[in-house]
Amino acid sequence: MAETFADLIAAEDVLLFVNAAVTATGQREFRSEAHAQRLSLDFLHEYVCVNYRPLYAATLALDINDHNAARIVETLLRTAGEASAEEKRAEGRLIARRLAILPPQRVYRLFRALRAARVNNRRTRAILRDWLAGRPDLGHDAVKYRRGLKTAARHAHLPLVTGGAGAAGSAGSAGKGNGAGEVGDFLFAPGRRTKYQHPLLDAHRRAHYEQGALYDLPFTVAEGFAARHAVGREDLAERLAPRMTRLERLRTQRSTGVGADLSAMPLTRLALYALSLPLDERVRRRAELTGALRTAARRTAGPYRGTWGRVAAVLDDSYSSSGSGERRRRPLGTALACHFLLESLAAPGAYTAWWTSGAVDALLVRPWGPTPLGTRILDALEHAPERLVIVSDGWDNAPPGLAGEVLRVWRSRLDREGRTTVVHLNPVYDTDGFDVRRLAPSVPTAGIRDAEDLPALVEIAQFAEGRTGMAELREYLDRRVGLFVDDDPFCYFPGEPGTAREGR
Incomplete structure (x- = not known):
């Protein structure tokens, strides 16, 4: 009877955390301040991770918000010494899959948090390296998420070159055809090159003195140069409309008059x-x-x-x-x-x-x-x-x-x-x-x-x-984890032998 009661308590604890991970963002609400939200979330994350670590990791497969998903990943990596080899393998698969669907700016923010916490073990470096290898265009990231990519490369000691092998090749494979070391030079030695083969990197270089280069950049990056060239926001948005994301068009529709395809927007x-x-x-x-x-x-x-x-x-x-x-x-x-x-x-x-x-x-x-x-x-x-x-x-x-x-x-x-x-x-x-x-x-x-x-x-x-009880909840979470991880054929435990992402 005591065991059954303990199972019910455990199930309630995990469900309580799931509700918090879905709704709480650490921001001010109508009836609570931001600091109270953060304190409350800090306690929940630590409590559930310490007492129910496998279930804590499994919540990455549920429909939790991005803030708490990144927080769970950070907590799991910071406390890797408390997990068994089997738990690390399961966590690695969940982390790899979750990072693949998180917005890139959120992932780069996570990497900055890991650097601030001095978390830099082999497992963390492997996760970071493989996530970067999966990015479709590292040159685009260097322009749009410059600070985040620079911090990640420094923290994991990744030489950002192209055409190489091993860790260096993985980190720079997204920029094939851009010239060896272009991304690294752009981030760490911007004055070394007078021209870049990658169009976005070169557009960013030219945008410092050439107005026409603005219209080859992502909208948010071009906004930073617009004042220098006395280009109005409406004119900039009109010229860059084909390159803007759906959310950028929606966000600027009223101020710039650039139409957005509302039927393609997410419901909420x-x-x-x-x-x-x-x-x-x-x-x-x-x-x-x-x-x-x-x-x-x-x-x-x-x-x-x-x-x-x-x-x-x-x-x-x-x-x-x-x-x-x-x-x-x-x-x-x-x-x-x-x-x-x-x-x-x-x-x-x-x-x-x-x-x-x-x-x-x-x-x-x-x-x-x-x-x-x-x-x-x-x-x-x-x-x-x-x-x-x-x-x-x-x-x-x-x-x-x-x-x-x-x-x-x-x-x-x-x-x-x-x-x-x-x-x-x-x-x-x-x-x-x-x-x-x-x-x-x-x-x-x-x-x-x-x-x-x-x-x-x-x-x-x-x-x-x-x-x-806990048995039913575990069965449900196992089913969701299986569907979540199996949805990505390239999702695996980073650093596990024989599981390199080939062809991605």
Whole structure:
């Protein structure tokens, strides 16, 4: 009996950490300061790594945010001496796969953190070297992420040359045809060459004195030279529009007038963009914005589109959904994205949405008013849905505690057979509780950051009801790890004999 109880405690600890790793970013929230977030996350990472190291590493295969994914990688590499050879091998595969999907600027920031922490063992150098070998164009990285690449090369003692063998060849193989040592010279001896064969390296050299070279550079790099050549941001964006990324076009659309293909944008990012627009502009562009959101939702739903039956959603657009200066409107943006995704997942014509403010036009929602979750849950349950999804920070205050009581009575008195599946998704981390705030013990709760993760989070929320032991959780994590690692045929334990990445 004691062992079973210990398993339940362990499962709860790991799930608590997963919720934090999905939602917390160490930034200020509506009800908590940044330093409190960081202290809370510091404790959780250390506690789970020390007590459940294999499961701590396995969370890299889940839909956690980039901040915590990089933090897990850093922690595993800093404490490599505490892991067995088998654990290191499993961790190496997970780390290699996770780094491959992280944004490059985040990975370079991680390398800087490892250098500051003086972590420079053989395993770390192998991971760094092989990640650099997998970059599609090291010359591009040298221009766009100059400081990060320079720090990484110094820390791992990597000679950045091309055409070589071994570690040096791996580090510079991405720049084949650029001339031996071009990237190294660009980073460490910029005055050595009067011309570079790599077009971006040479454009960066010429941009110091030639205005035309700006238009051969990435947009963010060209912005740094624009003032020197008296080039306006609008003119620069117009000329560089074909070279700009989707997010750069979206970010600069209003200030520069350069159009962005909204239908290709990620769902949550698109919802946040829509909420950043004034209400009159949302009304004027209603067809464009709604069409793009529904297209993104259908793309996200994929094969699950229309398979969830009758779905009701209770969505929080109270004042607290405004987030903070660092996470502006993030909770509301997540709720809006979930609204369109749930609409796509539900059977045709079988979806109803209830906003806490009483709003009926999803595109015009804004952070406003109290949080009458209990009343809205009653409205939603009156339609007897097969699934009820609640997206809220859990601060039920009109009146306080009504939502929890409604859900308790519904589950214990009115729906003992479980005809309606209820899941609470919370986009805000609660620093005081080291978890996301819950509405009722009988309702599974999971943290959420991006609506794209909603189907997977609904699946993992079943483990948060307090009745699932470690065996079931381990089985689930093992399955996710297998799918995550096997998705990349080149993912392996760095430094393991006979596993070099050939042909990548």
